[in-house]
Amino acid sequence: MARRQDHTPAQLQQLTMETVLKLLQQQPASSLSLRQIAREVGYSPGTLINQFGSYSLLLLAANARTLDQIYRELLAAIDHADSPQQTLEACALSYLNFASQYPHQWRLLFEHQLPEQDHLPDWQQQRIDNVFTLLQQQLAILKPRANASDCAQTARTIWASVHGICVLALDDKLFTPGNISGRSMIHSLLSHYLPAWIKDEKETVMHNQQATEGSQP
Incomplete structure (x- = not known):
């Protein structure tokens, strides 16, 4: 996935949280993955890790x-x-x-x-x-x-x-x-x-x- 810079860090965190909570309306957390979230957000998994520190901390933010x-x-x-x-x-x-x-x-x-x-x-x-x-x-x-x-x-x-x-x-x-x-x-x-x-x-x-x-x- 190509690197994007369409959002500020705060905007990207907000977008990611909105995406995670939306996905949780449809499926349990056990079936979520960093790759799926990144795909929905439109950024690479690595970019999300850079923002939150780890997938675990991303879920904690949710x-x-x-x-x-x-x-x-x-x-x-x-x-x-x-x-x-x-x-x-x-x-x-x-x-x-x-x-x-x-x-x-x-x-x-x-x-x-x-x-x-x-x-x-x-x-x-x-x-x-x-x-x-x-x-x-x-x-x-x-x-x-x-x-x-x-x-x-x-x-x-x-x-x-x-x-x-x-x-x-x-x-x-x-x-x-x-x-x-x-x-x-x-x-x-x-x-x-x-x-x-x-x-x-x-x-x-x-x-x-x-x-x-x-x-x-």
């Missing part, structure tokens, strides 16, 4: 776009909810909807593995942190006395549970009657888990109050 999309979807869900608990459920349902609408793109987030000697770049870690921060902020409103560590763990517990539902729903492995769906399971999960999480705090406060009253002369 994952960054996916995280940006998910982040925007969560922000939109937050804007339309009336309470922290409703917000968390709206975020969970938004995540399920994204996985259902963009299954190959969504799966690549978790199937892609960097070589052992490579560390996750800061720009990608920051995107992951931003997504969890949205959840942690809602949890902090829901349970004001919870510390940052508690909110961080709870956010990841909720995400891991919702993620499992998404995986099974996409694979059609929920093995449920027709009136049970991924959406109804997410509602059941959060409507039981969040009140129990909040109750732990209330019981602790009551216990501390009783202990204080009992120690007074």
